[in-house]
Amino acid sequence: MGASKTEHFTEYQNQIALLAKAMGHPARIAILEFLLKSKSCICGDIVNELPLAQPTISQHLKELKNAGLIKGNIEGNAICYCINEEGFEKIKTFFETLTSKSNSNLSSECNPNETCC
Amino acid sequence: MGASKTEHFTEYQNQIALLAKAMGHPARIAILEFLLKSKSCICGDIVNELPLAQPTISQHLKELKNAGLIKGNIEGNAICYCINEEGFEKIKTFFETLTSKSNSNLSSECNPNETCC
DNA sequence: TTTATATATCGTAATATTGCAATATTAAAA
DNA sequence: TTTTAATATTGCAATATTACGATATATAAA
Numbered sequence: 400m401g402a403s404k405t406e407h408f409t410e411y412q413n414q415i416a417l418l419a420k421a422m423g424h425p426a427r428i429a430i431l432e433f434l435l436k437s438k439s440c441i442c443g444d445i446v447n448e449l450p451l452a453q454p455t456i457s458q459h460l461k462e463l464k465n466a467g468l469i470k471g472n473i474e475g476n477a478i479c480y481c482i483n484e485e486g487f488e489k490i491k492t493f494f495e496t497l498t499s500k501s502n503s504n505l506s507s508e509c510n511p512n513e514t515c516c
Numbered sequence: 517m518g519a520s521k522t523e524h525f526t527e528y529q530n531q532i533a534l535l536a537k538a539m540g541h542p543a544r545i546a547i548l549e550f551l552l553k554s555k556s557c558i559c560g561d562i563v564n565e566l567p568l569a570q571p572t573i574s575q576h577l578k579e580l581k582n583a584g585l586i587k588g589n590i591e592g593n594a595i596c597y598c599i600n601e602e603g604f605e606k607i608k609t610f611f612e613t614l615t616s617k618s619n620s621n622l623s624s625e626c627n628p629n630e631t632c633c
Numbered sequence: 634t635t636t637a638t639a640t641a642t643c644g645t646a647a648t649a650t651t652g653c654a655a656t657a658t659t660a661a662a663a
Numbered sequence: 664t665t666t667t668a669a670t671a672t673t674g675c676a677a678t679a680t681t682a683c684g685a686t687a688t689a690t691a692a693a
Contacts, residue, residue: 518652560638563639571641577640590640595641
């Protein structure tokens with residue numbers, strides 16, 4: 400098939416999966432790191448920072464934008480890219496919720512007769 | 517091509533991307549939520565919790581296991597699955613690092629003449 | 634031993650992703 | 664207006680992902 404059965408899952412599950420998927424490529428992680436490191440909008444030349452061809456980077460930027468992880472504005476001849484705090488907040492909150500749930504001692508609740516996980 | 521150029525990126529970037537990719541599907545988010553909600557190992561019947569066929573779920577579980585997000589042990593007739601705290605810690609730390617970097621006021625550092633992002 | 638139950642693997646079809654060359658678009662500079 | 668520079672879009676080939684039926688495997692129960 401190849402297409403995810405999104406209709407069977409909650410809005411929330413699909414939303415988080417979409418954000419995670421957008422981060423599921425090293426080039427896109429590199430882009431995010433670069434934008435965060437610079438602590439400002441980057442108007443131009445993300446292309447020179449990455450070992451990929453210009454159309455490929457353009458595509459990755461588009462995906463990050465669609466997922467809501469970055470923003471891009473036209474600035475004359477160049478495009479200004481920066482982090483979209485809103486998208487980051489969403490996925491950050493998800494992780495905080497997840498990890499707060501996972502802090503209990505799991506193994507103590509398993510069958511004590513067996514070596515469980 | 518279809519294959520990511522992982523050799524051009526850092527270990528760290530590839531690691532995070534791999535974890536994020538594993539979370540990039542609603543079914544896998546649902547599985548993680550289920551394991552976290554139950555606060556213990558689930559020995560059997562994750563299949564009944566999800567609207568997908570058994571082989572499909574088996575495949576998703578395998579991916580989560582490979583990424584280091586869950587653990588699985590054979591318990592007689594069933595398999596015990598639970599959260600792998602280590603993998604979660606890794607991606608959680610990444611987000612904490614990222615978000616701590618992104619808390620500065622980005623727009624103030626942009627060109628004040630333009631509406632930048 | 635036979636049967637039932639739970640999970641994994643294989644094979645395969647449908648679809649998505651990745652990467653890039655070629656080309657288009659758009660605005661600044663000359 | 665023509666040229667230059669930056670980014671986007673298109674088209675396409677290679678590969679990956681998703682989903683599931685059929686089947687294999689392995690343990691428990693009868």
